[in-house]
Amino acid sequence: DQQVKQNSPSLSVQEGRISILNCDYTNSMFDYFLWYKKYPAEGPTFLISISSIKDKNEDGRFTVFLNKSAKHLSLHIVPSQPGDSAVYFCAASPNSGGYQKVTFGIGTKLQVIP
Amino acid sequence: ETGVTQTPRHLVMGMTNKKSLKCEQHLGHNAMYWYKQSAKKPLELMFVYNFKEQTENNSVPSRFSPECPNSSHLFLHLHTLQPEDSALYLCASSQVLQGDTEAFFGQGTRLTVV
Numbered sequence: 001d002q003q004v005k006q007n008s009p010s011l012s013v014q015e016g017r018i019s020i021l022n023c024d025y026t027n028s029m030f031d032y033f034l035w036y037k038k039y040p041a042e043g044p045t046f047l048i049s050i051s052s053i054k055d056k057n058e059d060g061r062f063t064v065f066l067n068k069s070a071k072h073l074s075l076h077i078v079p080s081q082p083g084d085s086a087v088y089f090c091a092a093s094p095n096s097g098g099y100q101k102v103t104f105g106i107g108t109k110l111q112v113i114p
Numbered sequence: 115e116t117g118v119t120q121t122p123r124h125l126v127m128g129m130t131n132k133k134s135l136k137c138e139q140h141l142g143h144n145a146m147y148w149y150k151q152s153a154k155k156p157l158e159l160m161f162v163y164n165f166k167e168q169t170e171n172n173s174v175p176s177r178f179s180p181e182c183p184n185s186s187h188l189f190l191h192l193h194t195l196q197p198e199d200s201a202l203y204l205c206a207s208s209q210v211l212q213g214d215t216e217a218f219f220g221q222g223t224r225l226t227v228v
Contacts, residue, residue: 002156034216043118043204043219089157104157
């Protein structure tokens with residue numbers, strides 16, 4: 001049973017518009033959430049994170065929203081750029097202070113169309 | 115070189131072969147990880163080393179054998195693999211601290227077992 005679910009395998013967005021990637025989790029012990037981006041033939045790179053004490057974290061064009069009651073988080077990219085085309089992984093951890101228990105989702109492939 | 119480096123990038127091996135994957139991190143981190151990424155599946159954590167000591171082994175078959183000679187190097191020794199072991203193997207490192215942290219990934223080794 002997947003504890004971190006990314007139900008949309010792919011998403012296409014026009015350049016300049018907003019991209020919204022969604023993630024749901026089932027484990028109520030998760031309290032730290034991360035997004036990774038992966039280009040083909042490269043390893044995942046860390047993008048942004050959020051702790052459960054917050055409901056929003058923003059870094060430039062990237063904003064992550066956390067809704068603990070719904071066990072849902074989303075990544076907003078605005079404006080979307082062609083270079084954002086990649087696979088985005090949502091990940092969650094049950095404890096602060098360690099990476100060992102991070103659980104990944106299956107990923108959503110984002111295509112930004114010029 | 116900086117970051118996390120994995121060699122080789124691609125590997126084709128027969129089921130009776132013995133090979134090793136190598137990972138080196140130049141980030142001064144004290145924890146290293148092996149992940150497996152199969153098609154249409156989330157990243158699966160295989161092994162965790164904290165301060166060179168193995169702390170996690172997520173029910174990985176014994177045909178995969180990790181080795182961590184020091185905090186900068188990590189190996190994954192492979193022998194008598196099966197075709198279903200074909201996957202992308204990713205190495206990652208992180209600094210285990212009190213507080214949230216993220217891991218840095220290598221580019222991965224694409225393994226094909228024939």
